[in-house]
Amino acid sequence: MVSSGRPWGSAGIPGIYVVLLYDVLAGMGLDASSLLAGLGVSRDELLAPDRRVSMSLAQTVAERGVAMVGEQGLGFRYARAMSITLHGPVGLLALSSASAQDALDAACRFLGLRAPFLVIDQCRQGELAHVQLRSTASLGVAHDFVIEAMLVGLAFMIEQLLDAPPEGLEIRRRGSAPAYLSILKKEVGVPVLFDQDEDALVFPLAALAARPRLADPQVAALAREQCELEFRQWRTEEDGVMAERIRSALQDRTAPLPSLEAMAEKLSVSPRTLKRHLQQSGLSYRQLQDQERYRQAQRLLAKPDNSISEVAYSLGYSDVANFSKAFKRWSGVTPRAYREQR
Incomplete structure (x- = not known):
């Protein structure tokens, strides 16, 4: 097993991720302004380059978002709105990598720069690759939202890299299926299985050798630097x-x-x-x-x-x-x- 091996830290997360949550709620016709009420920060301030927010603030807004959306499902909606380019140099490195394996290795190594409370583990079982996700800090009621958003986001990232999800790709989740399962499956476009023993993406190993459509060694070298x-x-x-x-x-x-x-x-x-x-x-x-x-x-x-x-x-x-x-x-x-x- 290969792990990114980093614990949750206190450096915070990019403010742009909070802005995205704000915009998702606004797009659903909800009162997005209440997301930041009393937190001493505005949407415009969070747009500033290199602006980061504390884990406690990020968790507060995530919990508020979950409460506002309720049974409509927030995780997959958030993931659907997220472009790989939103991740800055990390996303650019993934896009320009020579293979899907290189892109995944980059995500593992640099995940802490974007989500220091999560860890990606890679393992192989037979002819299948398992990309497992776990939290290194208590995420409270926001846990399912975060895990779902990350797994669905990774599935969408693979689709953006390769133009189409690899045949056999599926998302596995711990816990019971949510009330919005039918919408989730429709929006994601790949099988989503619940009551599993892992939170993971599972797909054929052969997919890791695929070359991203925007692979570029010079761009990848600069992005990695x-x-x-x-x-x-x-x-x-x-x-x-x-x-x-x-x-x-x-x-x-x-x-x-x-x-x-x-x-x-x-x-x-x-x-x-x-x-x-x-x-x-x-x-x-x-x-x-x-x-x-x-x-x-x-x-x-x-x-x-x-x-x-x-x-x-x-x-x-x-x-x-x-x-x-x-x-x-x-x-x-x-x-x-x-x-x-x-």
Whole structure:
């Protein structure tokens, strides 16, 4: 199995995706202005190049959209309105790739730039390719909308790349069929199966060798260069965000501080991913733990009523000598000398 392997991050999503949702609702004759009410942002502001919105804002508008549309189905309507070119350099790279496999690999690698809360996995079962989609964050009542929009959007993307969906393409969904199933099948044009064990596109492996009609090696090279630059910037932001999320989580805890594995679980990432983000920032989890222990030690030592042994015990040290050594390593002086300097 090949995975894009990235957890949901805090860099946000492009504002143009919120604009598209706004326009879909307006096209249905609904009061689209209520989508952004009280959120401190307007449709025009979201049109600005490189404008991104937080995950919390995106989730709020998605939940509002789902509530407004109800049983009419929002996911496939949203996907139908989305052109591959809306994804910027990522979409351009897919359009100009040498094969459908190259386009899919680009979508896997750069998905985090557009939807950092989703992961695409590729696997093969016999003669079939399975392109599986999963969320790395709780999407609440917007979950089905997001998954449906992404899967149908990927199906439409394949159609845009190849002029027609490959024979045998089908969409598989977990959960029960919605009330609008007949409309969904009609609009999508390929089989949509429910009560499955995956959220995925499934199609013959042979389709991956197909050449997109707009394949162009020069355009693909330029688009990839743009994507890689944006990807590096995004990863740098994500690395810094991860360190701050860990610091914030540690400050919310008293001794003993959580292990790396416990912290990774709290932040909904794997221990390996957490370590990688910190390494990219030139940090280690132990350094962040020590920074927090030092901060707490300073606070406790500032209270004259706390003996040094009590401070050591409060920080999880069973031996005062070990605490004193650690404190001297952090500050350059012993806990006693630190008190005398105050």
